[in-house]
Amino acid sequence: MKILLDNGHGENTAGKRSPLWPDGSQLFEWFYTREIASRVYSELIKFGVDSELIVRESIDVPIRERARRVNAICKEIGIRNCFLISIHCNASNGKARGWEVHTYLGQSKSDDYATVFWNTARDILKDITPMRADFSDGDPDWDTNLGILRETLCPAILTENLFMDNQEDCRFLLSPTGKKAITDIHVQSILKML
Ligand SMILES: [Zn+2]
Known part of the structure; x- marks a missing residue:
């Protein structure tokens, strides 16, 4: 299976950053998620897992283009293999904290994968920040109509x-x-x- 890593937003995206904290630190979502994506990519390569970064540019790449890149790989190697x-990183009112995983509306293979992520995150983040689940449809992920989930062919x-706008979460991040x-x-x- 090939793991496709997407980091949304770019250096030119308005907002999508933490407040400037009193200690002078600040999180920019586009920069942070690129750093995490490249760390994940390097680790996966070490474990022999086939992986690809969908967005290598630092500018914002629109969802339509990101979906096009993903779908081109899906068509080449098969939807089931991607x-x-x-x-x-999340943002709200400065008070919310925690970790979430989203899938597109309805039940699919994505929901099974999301549950694996949720269980791993719960083990790693316990005692650090809340786990934010939506169990209304029987599993912990949030069913959300997001373009990158809707417009892509694979799970x-x-x-x-x-939450980057919460000081404790952001300091940890x-x-x-x-x-x-x-x-x-x-x-x-x-x-x-796998
Ligand atoms: Zn974002």
């Missing part, structure tokens, strides 16, 4: 890795421990899936 992960999930934790959630989940 799995897309879109890596993000796909989107991870919202903590930016720490070496936090970066390793977020990377490990993705790598360990993929290895379990």
